[in-house]
Amino acid sequence: MFRNMFTSGDNRELANATIDFYTHVQRDMKVDIGVDPIGYLWLMSERQLSTSSHHVDSMEENGVQVVRYGARDLGEMIPGLALNQAEKEESRLMNLEDVAGAYFGPKCGRLAPEKLARFYKERFLDLGGDLIFGADAKSLIVDATVPTGLEGEPFLWQDSRVAGVRLSDGGEIRAATTVVAAGAWTNELLDPTGIDGHAKSKMRQLFTVPAQSGSALARLLHTKGFNPSGTIPFLILPKGGVIVKPMSEQAEFWVGGEDEVNRQFLAYPEEDIDANYPPERAYYEMSIHPVLRAYLPDFAGAGPSRMWSGLYSYNTVDNLPYVFEGDGLVVVGGDSGSGVMKGDSLGRVVDAVYRNGEETEVELFGGATYRASKLGFRKRDVEREDWLL
Amino acid sequence: MFRNMFTSGDNRELANATIDFYTHVQRDMKVDIGVDPIGYLWLMSERQLSTSSHHVDSMEENGVQVVRYGARDLGEMIPGLALNQAEKEESRLMNLEDVAGAYFGPKCGRLAPEKLARFYKERFLDLGGDLIFGADAKSLIVDATVPTGLEGEPFLWQDSRVAGVRLSDGGEIRAATTVVAAGAWTNELLDPTGIDGHAKSKMRQLFTVPAQSGSALARLLHTKGFNPSGTIPFLILPKGGVIVKPMSEQAEFWVGGEDEVNRQFLAYPEEDIDANYPPERAYYEMSIHPVLRAYLPDFAGAGPSRMWSGLYSYNTVDNLPYVFEGDGLVVVGGDSGSGVMKGDSLGRVVDAVYRNGEETEVELFGGATYRASKLGFRKRDVEREDWLL
Incomplete structure (x- = not known):
């Protein structure tokens, strides 16, 4: 995934020039690296919209295109989105807030990292590099x-x-x-x-959920109106950093979450990630799926078809x-x-x-x-x- | 050891108030925590004096007392100090520079950490604390x-x-x-x-060198003119962060060095430090002693009587x-x-x-x-x- 929607001006500068380069590779150099600007849709509660608005103002002042949607817009554009959480017992237990609006970044999207790596590899070899x-x-x-x-x-x-x-x-x-x-x-x-x-590094997980042709999830996947590909954008739900990525060509979604406290740092991660950090079905069932089905009820009863884990590394300062x-x-x-x-x-x-x-x-x-x-x-x-x- | 000679204004503020409190405990509260302002003497080459002078100016502007000594002063006050290194083959091999002067901090010194800990422990219990x-x-x-x-x-x-x-x-x-x-x-x-x-944490080591009564090292230990105790101050030599601490009541010196690149960080140090990180006699012999005997020739032939290791933990940002x-x-x-x-x-x-x-x-x-x-x-x-x- 790629985005230019960052609260840090440094991240915006670094990302913006990078996205422009990738777009240049795809459109001008005609090398397919899978650039597909499906957009990022940050679904937020009233409280989140309010604490984020100065960040979004700063993004717009610095040339980042942001589209603001209200709850009514979202209800019309995404029939499968449950805006109201207050009356649902499970949602109250999870302290989920109503969706009050969203910030949409049309310059954000997805690409194919293995194709991008191949592009750089070939350029590096052209320059006389050795691998x-x-x-x-x-x-x-x-x-x-x-x-x-x-x-x-x-x-x-x-x-x-x-x-x-x-x-x-x-x-x-x-x-x-x-x-x-x-x-x-x-x-x-x-x-x-x-x-x-x-x-510092920690484990992160992704789960795939099939969206079979004709199903309610397939209708959600092919939600129109946001991007040229005619798919739902990359969604960020208002709780737990739960993310939903449409993979239209594979007729599935990829979903994940953002662990904070209570996911250990790994000082020296093992190389064999699959064997040493196996993905946890219970994490999908108890942590991600309850949030997912609350905001997107079409996911009710949908289990993961595949799952995998990886490592997330960051500078915590x-x-x-x-x-x-x-x-x-x-x-x-x-x-x-x-x-x-x-x-x-x-x-x-x-x-x-x-x-x-x-x-x-x-x-x-x-x-x-x-x-x-x-x-x-x-x-x-x-x-x-x-x-x- | 304690010092108020820091290049960082934040360190100076934090240390200065702490030293004042320890001095207050020792002098006004009459609790012996071993405060002994023997001073820090930073021996430097011409190059080091020059790159440090703006730091020392800033210390003085902010109320830190610093005494500047030239090479002639040092030669007179510390007969056992070898100022000139250029003509010695071993010193040239080690790229040692002549001592051109020193910065001396009279508010710096030593204290007894176990007595200080006992003082805080008793105050904590007085306040109703539990240990x-x-x-x-x-x-x-x-x-x-x-x-x-x-x-x-x-x-x-x-x-x-x-x-x-x-x-x-x-x-x-x-x-x-x-x-x-x-x-x-x-x-x-x-x-x-x-x-x-x-x-981040790494191992550090200290070595004791006896200074028997009547020996040249004993004369060095009891060098007058720097502090009320009539001992040599805590010395920082111009190479490798080699430090020399006088322990007059035990008739010995404690010496150590400052490893940088090539001393590993320990992600999760073992609790039994002595068993897991034994001090290295070769480190004394090959790394510390060559610098020590070059600047303080009375240490020639002086091996360590005891040695121990500990852990040094710091914020590397x-x-x-x-x-x-x-x-x-x-x-x-x-x-x-x-x-x-x-x-x-x-x-x-x-x-x-x-x-x-x-x-x-x-x-x-x-x-x-x-x-x-x-x-x-x-x-x-x-x-x-x-x-x-």
Whole structure:
């Protein structure tokens, strides 16, 4: 998914230029990366609309297109949406609020990450890059900057720096600068060197719900009026960060939620995610489905056909990504589950920091400039993000 | 050890009021907590003096007393100090610079932490507090704010919060607010709840070197002219953060160093530190002693009589401590090995945040006020610290 609706001006700048680049790849370069602007529809209670309005004002003042819908509009456009919760006993138990309106972002949408990765891979090979598959970077090599040849170095009185990586097949790759872009595994690589990866990781889950042709869920899936594809937008429900993604070509929905307190951080996540962090059917049944069926009653009785888990990695200080350099490294991460939608801009920041250090202006796609040091830690200067998913 | 010589104005404010309180306890309340202002003597090369001078100017502008010594002064006051390194082969190998001068802080010094802890313990009991020894807080209890009684809660749609701690003896202590002040073990308690402890921990080591009566090292130990106790001050050598602490009553020195890159972070440190992180004689011999004997040749041939390891825990974002509240918790930590010297002020901040939340002015000892939210993460506003030890 991608969106330009962020409360942080930094996130908006990074995402906006990235979305423009992806759209350029899809439309102008004619490379299919699955860009499909289905829109984000943030369904909110009266209370949420009120606490969010200054954020939305700020988005509009900064060029982010936002459409405001009232409860009546939503009732007409989405017949399957239950606006009123107060009279339902289960909803009262869950403290669910009535839907009073929504903010809609038409520049937001979905893309195909595997196609996008293939596009970058091919461009990288065109530039003369080299790729290795089937070998993990197991650890960073730390060397004395001026070696003495004495056993046990680097010593306290030596400057030392990262000089490359050791691979799982026993090989080594040495480099003047090593870029670490390892997501949830950043700490596993950096902690042994005593350099902070500034990222925390936890498990997240997705569940698919079929929307068979002719069913009420299929009608919900193909709700018209929001986007050129004629589907329901990506929905954010007013409780628990429950999200609903239409997958029209597969005749199904993908649904998930946003755990906060009571979902553990994983210091060093295992690589085999499926085996070590199996998705929990009880989480769908007891946590997600009650919210889902309350706001979208067509989901009543709908169980998940497939489910999977993944890792969500973020910078918990301000929920913004970081790029920092030093000790032979450039490290990028902390993108809070919204990495793909800032990926092109962050790639340009990494490139600029690699060439010129953190004190440099980066030209993003479309020509806007961004000061790299804002994303570092020596002179970090970013606006905290409040709209997480 | 305690010092008021920090590059960060926030650290100076927190430490200054704390030192004043400890001095008040020692002098006015007549409780012996071992306060002994032996001073900190930061020995520096020409280059270091130059890059530090703006920090020292700022300290003096803010009321921190600093005495500046030139190389000639130091040579006269400390006959055992080798100012010149350039002509020594071993020093050239280690890239050691000549000592060109020093900054001396007469308000800095040492105290007896076990006596200080006893003082606070007794005051706490006087106030009606209760203490439990011999039982560890093993984990935090997370409860739904409004319980339903359903198996498996808290669910995604419930608000949940920390409601107390589980003890190693199987007991539970429930509380409206739980204060976590767990140092290097903060992550072990907080990670399972998905709340970031914002701290990283690594091993640090100390080594004792005897200074037998009549020896050259004893003469160094009892160097006059710096403090009322007639001992050498606490020394910071110009390389590797090597520190030398005089322990005159035990006729020995304590020495250590500051590891940076190439000393691993420990995600969840083991409790039995001695068994799991044994001190390394090779670290003394190959890392600390070469620097020590170069600047203080009386240490030549002096091996450690005892050695031990401990854990150093800090906030790697800005090297400043934090106090934050939320989800039933108040968390204090990240004090970067200088916790004791800010302890009284941080205790007052915790007390104020517990009573009034982060948006409150805290009265420190002596009457100065400090805004608690500066140490939180929602509105963090602190000056990064550059003088770490």
